[in-house]
Amino acid sequence: MPGHILLVEDDNAIATVVSAALEDDGFVVTRTDSLVGRDRNLAGQHFNAMLTDVILTDGDGIDDLGGIRKAHPDMPIIILSAQNTLDTAVRATDTGAFEYFPKPFDLDDLVRAVHQAVGQQAGGQQAGARNTVEQAAENIGEGLPLVGRSQAMQGVFRMITRVLRNDLTVLILGESGTGKELVADAIHQLGHRKTGPFVAVNAAAIPGDLIESELFGHEKGAFTGAVTQAIGKFEQANGGTLFLDEIGDMPAEAQTRLLRALQSGRIRRVGGRQEIAVNVRIVAATNRDLKPMIAAGTFREDLFYRLNVVPIQLPPLRERADDIGALAKHFLRLAAHDGLPLRQLDNAAIALLERQPWRGNVRELQNTIYRLALMARDDLIDIETISSVLNEGMAPAGNSDGAGFDSALHGWLAVAGPVGGRLYQRALAAFEKPLFEFALQQTAGNQLRAAQLLGLNRNTLRKRLVDLDINPDQFMTDR
Incomplete structure (x- = not known):
């Protein structure tokens, strides 16, 4: 199957390593370091695939790939780039590229992708069939606050690009503060539903007895206080994207109704009889590990599989x-x-x-x-x-110079003895629980105020209280 590959790369070291790896696998490789050389080679020879860098000595390697794909519709294109931003990943996808590899990349993965691309071409499929979409607007994605050139974030960017032109349900996983809502917003703003509404609802912030009304709406008189008809989040998001944040905190009864809505594409307002068809793309997120919750019976397994079609794991900082x-x-x-x-x-x-x-x-x-x-x-x-x-x-509240905490820390260090390179872990184990208890004591057990005092998200605080076996009720007072 190996064939003829055009490699467009102006970094001589990368070009040498890539061409050597491909030639070892039987490919014939023609190298060039410029757009002019690329065009000259394409005009005179047939290639089974092209690998191209983005930033070249004489221009941007992505800018005119649309024209090249029209002229060579059966030639798969693989993009290599050190410009490792979400914008670059989206531009690569929107050109109909077969694959996108941020630098540095795994050489074995690249060689496998070339084999797949050439094999696909030999099978008569259109190059880039996996990712072909309409040309994106110029500079799409530049305004989105997703920043990261690390390998971990490049994996996130690549997963985002794979779900932009379909309606597959996405489950975003990650600790509090990692940017789950930013990813959901990027999927919407860069996707084919971007002209529709983006509606977000936080399951952890809504009382359990109101969440069904929040999601599905209610009719006038459905319950005490329902003095008018209310449109729920599903209907508000019709034609767009519904972001279900903190899905792991959703009550069991609401999980059942949510599953039914996802399966049927229809909802019924609380107190209503009429079923209403809705067309929404679901993106869910959680900072909790759902599998132990499934085992404990607090999260429905069938709902998990309905949501977990495309998981995106966000790395902690x-x-x-x-x-x-x-x-x-x-x-x-x-x-x-x-x-x-x-x-x-x-x-x-x-x-x-x-x-x-x-x-x-x-x-x-x-x-x-x-x-x-x-x-x-x-x-x-x-x-x-x-x-x-x-x-x-x-510094604890009421001690602006942090002297009390500093003194306690130094006292602990004086008696801690050898720490074997695990000073942070041992100090955290020694001080985290009393620090949380101090915050609850200062706020009379008010978890929201304690979270604000500590500079934490309320959900993070609640999770750590459970992990540390701290009961906030014991700190409640009449003040």
């Missing part, structure tokens, strides 16, 4: 530390747009940010960057300013 610098700069620009002074970070400051645990993930990083933009005395944020802001985040 600690697993993509090489994205922190780009994210921090992005948030500084957003802060300036929101009226705060325009700041910059020096390299030492970025390195310090990269070493933080970021338990609140991207949301916590954004909040920290906004505080830095507000509190920095100079336009260049240095390591001392960051250390000060991070230490303030550790």
